[in-house]
Amino acid sequence: MLRREACEALVDAKGDGISLVTMQAGRPWAESGGSEVMNLNVQGCMGAASTWGLGIALAHPERNVMVLDGDGSLLMQLGSLVTIGAQAPPRFYHFVFENGTYGTSGNQPMPSHLHDFCALAKAAGYKATFSFETAEALRKGLPQVLATTGPVLIRLTIQPEHTELTSNGVFDTAGHVEKLRQALAKG
Amino acid sequence: MPGMATESPVAPARAARSIPAELLLAEIQALGITHMLNVPDTHQKSLLALMAKQDQPKLITTCTEDEALAVHAGLYIGGQKPMISIQNTGLCACMNALRGILLEGHIPAVLMIGLLHSEPNVPPRQSRVLTVRLTEPTLETWGIPYYLMDTEDDVHYLRDAYQRSYDEHGPVAVLIGAKTA
Numbered sequence: 239m240l241r242r243e244a245c246e247a248l249v250d251a252k253g254d255g256i257s258l259v260t261m262q263a264g265r266p267w268a269e270s271g272g273s274e275v276m277n278l279n280v281q282g283c284m285g286a287a288s289t290w291g292l293g294i295a296l297a298h299p300e301r302n303v304m305v306l307d308g309d310g311s312l313l314m315q316l317g318s319l320v321t322i323g324a325q326a327p328p329r330f331y332h333f334v335f336e337n338g339t340y341g342t343s344g345n346q347p348m349p350s351h352l353h354d355f356c357a358l359a360k361a362a363g364y365k366a367t368f369s370f371e372t373a374e375a376l377r378k379g380l381p382q383v384l385a386t387t388g389p390v391l392i393r394l395t396i397q398p399e400h401t402e403l404t405s406n407g408v409f410d411t412a413g414h415v416e417k418l419r420q421a422l423a424k425g
Numbered sequence: 426m427p428g429m430a431t432e433s434p435v436a437p438a439r440a441a442r443s444i445p446a447e448l449l450l451a452e453i454q455a456l457g458i459t460h461m462l463n464v465p466d467t468h469q470k471s472l473l474a475l476m477a478k479q480d481q482p483k484l485i486t487t488c489t490e491d492e493a494l495a496v497h498a499g500l501y502i503g504g505q506k507p508m509i510s511i512q513n514t515g516l517c518a519c520m521n522a523l524r525g526i527l528l529e530g531h532i533p534a535v536l537m538i539g540l541l542h543s544e545p546n547v548p549p550r551q552s553r554v555l556t557v558r559l560t561e562p563t564l565e566t567w568g569i570p571y572y573l574m575d576t577e578d579d580v581h582y583l584r585d586a587y588q589r590s591y592d593e594h595g596p597v598a599v600l601i602g603a604k605t606a
Contacts, residue, residue: 283495283525286491286522289487290498292499293495293496293499293507294502296499297500298503315492318488318489318492321487321496412529412531415498415530415531415532419502
């Protein structure tokens with residue numbers, strides 16, 4: 239599936255949950271409307287989205303937390319699976335966009351295609367895993383995913399796409415942080 | 426002693442001392458700290474052991490310092506009052522997260538940083554150990570204020586650092602120069 243198709247399906251399932259998105263999924267997520275409320279766009283620290291989301295999930299266990307991660311990003315901080323598995327937030331949904339490349343820097347191939355994120359997550363203490371190859375299957379499966387006690391890792395097969403680096407390196411992280419902090423404080 | 430990014434303080438000679446873990450924990454609890462994110466540190470060993478027996482703060486061990494900073498940021502966004510405990514080698518390990526999360530996110534954070542292998546009676550920047558010697562200049566380069574805690578008389582630096590992190594919306598370090606006891 240395309241990144242955009244995955245984002246559109248996930249936006250429709252977000253409800254009053256909190257989302258964190260990182261790297262190349264950021265733009266299609268915003269264009270799909272996912273970043274308008276209760277969202278944090280994590281740029282500038284590759285691999286941190288999932289543990290950033292873990293902190294929010296521990297603070298707000300009453301809400302779904304959806305992390306839209308990349309495969310290259312997750313490999314940067316693979317130990318985060320163990321940390322998340324140990325804390326076991328029950329409404330934590332970790333979507334891994336797997337395309338086998340580093341999209342932001344020009345679609346260079348990752349070190350290996352031999353890893354299995356679902357097996358790694360299970361071994362690290364995640365309660366369940368799912369895997370979807372098409373947007374249609376993802377849409378059909380999301381109700382079951384979000385009814386499953388977390389942490390849950392969901393592997394999405396994403397087509398590599400040509401992408402341009404559009405950021406100039408200046409990103410308003412503080413503005414995103416404050417916006418979400420205030421939204422959560424209001425409830 | 427407190428430090429500033431723009432200062433190059435010359436610390437006085439330091440005697441072989443220890444910092445009572447009970448005092449530190451009492452100060453942490455008095456500040457209302459809800460979570461302590463940590464990657465284990467030799468200097469703070471007894472403090473970590475003490476916290477493991479308490480409900481407040483909740484002690485969360487992460488696999489890396491990067492993760493500790495990210496979880497801290499998420500807890501802060503969620504309205505909690507977390508703190509971080511690592512050691513000086515861990516500071517080196519998490520510099521990108523320090524920049525990308527705490528500095529660029531303007532996130533208040535106190536980092537208790539154990540000065541692993543620091544020598545009694547030797548100011549950190551005169552240490553024969555490179556990681557000790559580099560700690561203060563590294564923090565200064567990155568514009569992160571710091572305090573050097575050597576004795577029980579310095580425990581109030583924790584409160585000072587906490588207040589400063591909120592006043593200035595960013596990270597502040599408390600260097601643990603002696604082992605907690």
